[in-house]
Amino acid sequence: MAMAILKDSNIRLTFDAGMDGEGKTIYxxxxxxxxxxxxxxxxxxxxxxxxxxxxxxxxSSVERNDSSEII
Structure with missing residues (x-):
């Protein structure tokens, strides 16, 4: 039976940095x-x-990314 071992975890924060010249949101x-x-x-x-x-x-948003080793 396969097992997953959590190796690493990080978070990514995304910020709303305003609008560009065409009115699109800059992240x-x-x-x-x-x-x-x-x-x-x-x-x-x-x-x-x-x-x-x-x-x-x-x-604007927060994401958590985990990476696991499958053995």
Whole structure:
């Protein structure tokens, strides 16, 4: 039977950086690595909101990306 072992976790914050000359929304992203593998969704959200508050742009979305090794 195959098993998945969580190797790495990171979060990607996407910010709304305004509009371009054609009226399309400009998005900017920032990825943070080495997120605790045991962090809950609420903990990740709290960290993302705290980090997003440090930006000049408004936080648009937060994604968590986990990578696992299948053995």
């Amino acid at each position: 900017k992203g920032k990825t943070y690595s080495n997120v605790s593998k045991d962090a809950t969704a609420n903990q990740v959200q709290q960290a993302a909101l705290a980090l997003g508050g440090l930006s000049a742009y408004s936080l």
